Amino acid sequence: MDPDSEEDDDWTKYADTGYSSSYDPWADMVPATEIEEEEFDDEFDEFGDNESTNRDIPRCPAPSGIEHAIRIGTCNHCLGRVAGVRIAGDPLQLVGERVRKQALERDSDLKPDVGIDCCPFCEDLFLELDLIAGRIVTAVDGVEFSKVQLGIHFSKDHVAAEEVLRSTLAGTGSRPLKTTLSDAVQSAVTERLPGIVWVKERPEVMLLFDTLTLGVNADVRALFLYGRYRKLERGIPQTRWPCRSCRGRDGGCESCNGTGQQYPCSIQSLVCEPMIESSGAISDSFHGMGREDIDVRCLGDGRPFVAELKSPLRRTLDLEKLMKDINKAAKNQIEIHGLRLSNRAEVSRIKETKAEKSYTIRFTGDHGLTDEEVTTRIQSLSGQVLEQQTPQRVAHRRADKIRNRKVVSIENILITDDEIQFDVRCESGTYVKELIHSDEGRTNPSVAALLEADCEVILLDVKDIHAD
Ligand SMILES: [Zn+2]
Numbered sequence: 001m002d003p004d005s006e007e008d009d010d011w012t013k014y015a016d017t018g019y020s021s022s023y024d025p026w027a028d029m030v031p032a033t034e035i036e037e038e039e040f041d042d043e044f045d046e047f048g049d050n051e052s053t054n055r056d057i058p059r060c061p062a063p064s065g066i067e068h069a070i071r072i073g074t075c076n077h078c079l080g081r082v083a084g085v086r087i088a089g090d091p092l093q094l095v096g097e098r099v100r101k102q103a104l105e106r107d108s109d110l111k112p113d114v115g116i117d118c119c120p121f122c123e124d125l126f127l128e129l130d131l132i133a134g135r136i137v138t139a140v141d142g143v144e145f146s147k148v149q150l151g152i153h154f155s156k157d158h159v160a161a162e163e164v165l166r167s168t169l170a171g172t173g174s175r176p177l178k179t180t181l182s183d184a185v186q187s188a189v190t191e192r193l194p195g196i197v198w199v200k201e202r203p204e205v206m207l208l209f210d211t212l213t214l215g216v217n218a219d220v221r222a223l224f225l226y227g228r229y230r231k232l233e234r235g236i237p238q239t240r241w242p243c244r245s246c247r248g249r250d251g252g253c254e255s256c257n258g259t260g261q262q263y264p265c266s267i268q269s270l271v272c273e274p275m276i277e278s279s280g281a282i283s284d285s286f287h288g289m290g291r292e293d294i295d296v297r298c299l300g301d302g303r304p305f306v307a308e309l310k311s312p313l314r315r316t317l318d319l320e321k322l323m324k325d326i327n328k329a330a331k332n333q334i335e336i337h338g339l340r341l342s343n344r345a346e347v348s349r350i351k352e353t354k355a356e357k358s359y360t361i362r363f364t365g366d367h368g369l370t371d372e373e374v375t376t377r378i379q380s381l382s383g384q385v386l387e388q389q390t391p392q393r394v395a396h397r398r399a400d401k402i403r404n405r406k407v408v409s410i411e412n413i414l415i416t417d418d419e420i421q422f423d424v425r426c427e428s429g430t431y432v433k434e435l436i437h438s439d440e441g442r443t444n445p446s447v448a449a450l451l452e453a454d455c456e457v458i459l460l461d462v463k464d465i466h467a468d
């Protein structure tokens with residue numbers, strides 16, 4: 001399991017506030033219309049003009065460079081950022097104030113030119129820190145989290161114009177707008193929410209701030225819980241299964257008693273509904289390490305699963321109590337154990353794990369052989385590789401092909417008058433019912449062929465899943 005491979009969705013890419021990054025992940029979300037292109041060109045032209053008329057202006061920290069920065073309306077944050085006089089640890093705004101004061105001491109008439117209405121570097125974003133922090137706090141109100149990541153979206157034009165201006169005027173070592181604003185927003189939010197930690201990956205809440213609209217979007221990441229379930233009763237599907245007649249729409253129909261579900265409950269509903277209640281999540285997904293047929297129990301140590309709880313309000317759950325509540329409500333139906341925190345990477349892991357499984361299977365067969373002969377013939381399957389053509393019962397949803405699956409071992413063969421039972425351990429993906437009845441010769445070898453009899457499966461249990 002690679003913990004760094006978690007959260008492979010796109011949100012994290014928006015949050016790159018690295019110094020050297022000029023990659024704009026939102027670029028393709030902004031429609032590149034012709035009009036915008038023209039405006040973009042105009043802006044470059046304007047900067048071109050400024051440059052030619054101000055060709056003799058040296059860069060900061062030269063006094064005339066700083067004076068020019070003040071005349072074009074640079075705010076204190078940006079002045080502190082571009083003046084080239086920062087002492088490590090000083091807040092940029094204070095640096096800017098100090099630089100401005102010194103400049104005014106040299107020339108008390110120094111002020112922004114007529115007609116300047118905002119800072120040309122940040123378009124006054126630094127003046128909106130209170131508003132931005134307030135919106136972020138509102139967006140996460142009522143959500144329990146500590147690890148949070150911030151992504152800031154700038155318009156392409158703004159970033160390009162700022163870089164041009166900074167490259168002509170700023171002192172060496174000036175920090176880019178994006179990282180500086182990101183730091184400033186983070187400090188402003190931390191002042192209001194002292195318990196939070198800013199992270200660059202795997203956040204519990206992903207914040208997206210758009211500099212154009214000043215809008216904030218908070219994406220509360222899912223909470224993942226791992227456990228194992230034992231299915232004690234037949235007839236329960238693993239996941240919710242919408243009613244065949246109404247497909248679960250419009251509050252159900254007559255045939256599903258208004259539940260919208262084909263079956264009254266599922267392992268998913270029995271496990272996840274108490275989790276939803278205690279976490280305040282809005283919905284869930286259930287990821288099992290494979291699944292048993294609806295008429296098959298799952299015993300032994302149970303089947304590993306990860307429950308995914310989406311947009312939870314609470315993350316600190318009493319897992320022991322939760323487990324007890326689930327097991328009490330689902331008594332005699334299912335039972336879970338080993339509940340612990342998990343993550344998205346583990347979902348992939350349990351989906352990809354090819355665990356061997358042991359089954360107990362019971363069947364009838366009109367064979368006319370002695371018990372000893374039956375035992376010998378069934379035992380001969382141990383260690384053999386089966387050729388299994390896709391069973392007819394699943395042919396509508398699986399490609400029709402032949403799979404080779406190994407029978408690892410066969411144990412505990414029990415023979416009564418008209419029933420035979422044994423335990424079989426086999427490779428992941430073995431069709432066990434077909435191993436018995438042969439699916440009209442599609443599985444080879446099979447118990448039916450070896451006993452030269454028609455065999456019919458009476459019951460099947462997953463005895464154990466050999467995982468973890
Ligand atoms: Zn500014």
Ligand SMILES: [Zn+2]
Nearest residue numbers: 243246253256
């Ligand atoms: Zn229905």
